[in-house]
Amino acid sequence: MIFRVAWRSIWRNRRRTLITAASIALGLIIAIFFIAMAEGVYEQIVNDGVRMQAGHITLENPDYQMAPAIDLRIGDVENIRKFIKKIEAVEEAKLLIWGQGVANSGAGAVGVSIMGVEPAVETKNSPLARDIVAGSYLAEEDDRKVVLGEHLAKELKLGLGNKIVITTNNARGELVEELCRVKGIFRTGSDEIDGYFIQIPLNFARKVFGLQADEATQLGVILKRPQDQPPVMEEIKSTLTNKNIEVLPWQQILPEVASYIRIDRVSNWVFQGLLFVIILFTILNTLLMSVMEREREFAVLLALGTPVRKLKGQLFLESVFIGCLGCFAGLILGGLAAFALQIRGLDLAFLMPEGVTISGFAMSTTVHALVTPPVFLWTGGIVLGAMLLLSLLIMRRIKKISLAETLR
């Protein structure tokens, strides 16, 4: 009977119930949409960052992180790579030789970051290989070929096929100079990358930096699913016998990206939380009104001998019904909106014609959401929980009803 009274009571003022449920749904739609969009952006940054650089998990010399120097390399990389590629969750394992140097042309000299890469692996994985705007990306058979950023090419007044001299120190500390030719020019949209990076084939990099055939500065592990990072790291650590290799998560390799995501995620949740608090006040107001205008009815029920706990139960059920209704609508509509954004993406180029970089990584202006079950569970759970807390506040009014005065 209490169930029946509660259900019918919420439909007595259909408009108010629908407005309350719509407020809840709207709050959820906004929260789900923006959280999923932010998660999509984070995934895109991480995905681009780790694929362009040293993977979700990086194996390197324990001292390399503190002072990246070419002599801090790791050995036996092919055997290690073979074992890592056997792990089910691993999509790819790539080798990098990463050093610093100077790029010279007839127009001048610029300090650069020199990255020795495996062209076949990068072509498959790195966004940089897809951002070639002139010429073409490196190939396995290339020797003395470089690809460089558009800004750097402009600064050094270099075009396709032009000569470029790379000056650097090799692993023995000797100064070396190598003449190369420009094979391709990339444009990622990031000033940092386009004005500072050059890539050369891995084998040529070994020659430049004086590394042996089985050496690299980093071995990057790209995972099929980023969330598998902790167990895969554990598996690699437990199998590695070489104490001169450290296994690091991408969050330590790209700390500024990790910090950006952490701060942005928290501020996003705080913003959604504040928005929802405002909505909750509206809901509290309507629930309170619905109780106050029915005080006489509650007084009658109490006069007939209804236990206070049953009346409280009725109010609790009313809040649960409205909360569930709003949550159901919000989760469905918010989910559909976020899912559409995941599939189709939203091109924000009209808002950011100059492009956007986050922590030095160029972002596509087309944003895709990332819809994950925790987003639904968290947002839905918080909203429903808040509704139930509100109902506890509302219930307190029942005890304040004076039967004689209310029924007068």
Next chain:
Amino acid sequence: MVKIVEVKSVTKDFGGDGIITRALRGVDLDLTAGEFTSMAGPSGSGKTTLLNIIGGLDKPTSGTVSIEGREIHQLSAGQLSRLRRDRIGFIFQSYNLIPVLTAYENAEYVLMIQNVEKEERRERVLRVLKEVGLEGLEHRFPRELSGGQQQRVAIARAIAPEPALILADEPTANVDSETAGSLMDLLRRLNEEKGMTFLFSTHDQAVMRRAGRLIRLQDGCIIEDNLQTGRS
């Protein structure tokens, strides 16, 4: 004779802004089983206040009220709630039906909170609805019923649990005189058939004439308490 209600030296003061209004001034009243008693008096004479105190909806400032020998204002909130549920039926001037429940469900409500078995509930509710003349209207909501029909539902709700005492505050005030007469005939018949004790307040002379006992209140005091000829 079994005493159903025993009111001893009850006073009731209402205070506000430093002014105290004395609504009841030392009222003594006994009601025995099966009595059909009317309370009359001008507005502000204390009729509703006395009904509220007897029904446990309000507390006296001083004095005691006992229902079937239990002093009700010594009871806990839960005990008082159960006493109202099981032993007292209320009929209000403005019906006070639950608008989202049908006539059947309104009459069933108290039986439901008494945890009466479903089959027994059904049998008792259909019987009382028939007794108050609402056969065939069981599934109508209050808004679909006339004032007189709504008051009959309220009567059915009050008598369905078969309480010892029924308190009715101006039960005919919101209906026309013809309906008022038929409602009073109904209450009188239920009183005679079921032996329930009735205490109701009224302004209506025709209603007063139907009562077996007539009590007059004025300024919070009982000024007249008479058995009426031909009535019990």
